[in-house]
Amino acid sequence: AARIADAPILPRDEAFAITLDFQSDPTPEKVSLGAGVYRDENSEPWILPSIKMAKSVVERSLDLNNHEYLPIAGFDPFLKVARELVLGNYNTSNSHVLSIQTISGTGANHLGALFLAQQLRPRNVFISDPTWGNHFLIWQTAAPHVIQEKYPYYDAQTRALNFEGMTSMLENAATEGDVVILHACAHNPTGIDPTRDQWRSLAQVFKRKKLFPFFDSAYQGFATGDPEEDAWAVRHFHEVLFEDGPGNTPQGMCIAQSFAKNMGLYGERVGAFHLVLPQDTPSTGPYSQLLRLVRAEISNPPLYGCRLVYTVLSNPTIRAVWYEDLRKMAGRIKGVRSMLKQEIEKHENVGDWTHLTSQIGMFSFTGLSKDQVQRLRDKHHIYLMSNGRVSLSGANEGNVKCIADAIAEVVQ
Numbered sequence: 001a002a003r004i005a006d007a008p009i010l011p012r013d014e015a016f017a018i019t020l021d022f023q024s025d026p027t028p029e030k031v032s033l034g035a036g037v038y039r040d041e042n043s044e045p046w047i048l049p050s051i052k053m054a055k056s057v058v059e060r061s062l063d064l065n066n067h068e069y070l071p072i073a074g075f076d077p078f079l080k081v082a083r084e085l086v087l088g089n090y091n092t093s094n095s096h097v098l099s100i101q102t103i104s105g106t107g108a109n110h111l112g113a114l115f116l117a118q119q120l121r122p123r124n125v126f127i128s129d130p131t132w133g134n135h136f137l138i139w140q141t142a143a144p145h146v147i148q149e150k151y152p153y154y155d156a157q158t159r160a161l162n163f164e165g166m167t168s169m170l171e172n173a174a175t176e177g178d179v180v181i182l183h184a185c186a187h188n189p190t191g192i193d194p195t196r197d198q199w200r201s202l203a204q205v206f207k208r209k210k211l212f213p214f215f216d217s218a219y220q221g222f223a224t225g226d227p228e229e230d231a232w233a234v235r236h237f238h239e240v241l242f243e244d245g246p247g248n249t250p251q252g253m254c255i256a257q258s259f260a261k262n263m264g265l266y267g268e269r270v271g272a273f274h275l276v277l278p279q280d281t282p283s284t285g286p287y288s289q290l291l292r293l294v295r296a297e298i299s300n301p302p303l304y305g306c307r308l309v310y311t312v313l314s315n316p317t318i319r320a321v322w323y324e325d326l327r328k329m330a331g332r333i334k335g336v337r338s339m340l341k342q343e344i345e346k347h348e349n350v351g352d353w354t355h356l357t358s359q360i361g362m363f364s365f366t367g368l369s370k371d372q373v374q375r376l377r378d379k380h381h382i383y384l385m386s387n388g389r390v391s392l393s394g395a396n397e398g399n400v401k402c403i404a405d406a407i408a409e410v411v412q
């Protein structure tokens, strides 16, 4: 046996480290633009009105208010509405979908990586450069034999999507059965998504080369404020890849779905993994393998959050309130983007900040350097990721001018 005491010390996870550093900073004017969590206009956590309504329904319901174990796959009524939320009313004669409840989006990414590493055994997994840092870690731990390749995504010069670089990498370096992770909408950390035409052309590359798309859907409804709109890319891939039947398609596609952000249920850990297979692919084997992985890891998923999500999505009145909640969150972030741009550009020699308003979702990739980020923290008590990503939810009418003045000071 090895000596536990010899375990090498790893660096802290940056996202969580920033939050801790921020909390221990005694300066009253400090601002957190680090964590990817929504905050209201007073920088407070927001419990969605739709979730408050769902809570009271769950508490009053005999069927939903108990503490029994769920089945290994999770709460079936939840899985059904979750699947419909992301895939819409799809044509069930071309494909079928296996759904498993997971520990939020992270658990879904992890289950997917484990399952694909064992049953698809791809040579490579292609991950966008940059991406949510956990993608690398998850694939490293769950699928250590799969080679990680970064595909170009962000062009720092133009502050736009490097679509040509991305496509040519997938065309030239990816081979049949390779997995490609795609952010379904509101790409983290860049806030830049492909246009519909670009998604259309990507879907053709996946189809022709039989690449396996792995959609990470952590922000449905958060990007535009409309969950239908935000699901467009996933639904388009689903339609295009499976419409021709077997032979001309990849072996499948999958989706890691999170309800952390769009329902404000961060700590409840509600998510789902959906595996889409062509209609004539037998599903009993793959499904039994998924259940085996869940059994070994968590036996069965937690109850409370999935009951809330089920209630929101299945009750038309509460669902309508949720749509309103989404519009409110996305709308506030959009407003903050233009205020921040305006305030920064009031200063001289700060350059063009149009990217703030053209990017979408909770994050903006500011283009600030590591040194500038450090100065923002040391001199102005403003905390953000060292790659220059800001979470706009930490900004509001009260602090946006201070943030803008500080950014102007470090870039001038």
Ligand code: PLP
Residues within 6 Å of the ligand: 036, 103, 104, 105, 106, 107, 132, 183, 188, 216, 217, 218, 258, 259, 260, 266, 271
């Ligand atoms: N995927 C992306 C791209 C994310 O940004 C996040 C959260 O920040 C997640 C997945 C998963 O989050 P959670 O496990 O809280 O659902």
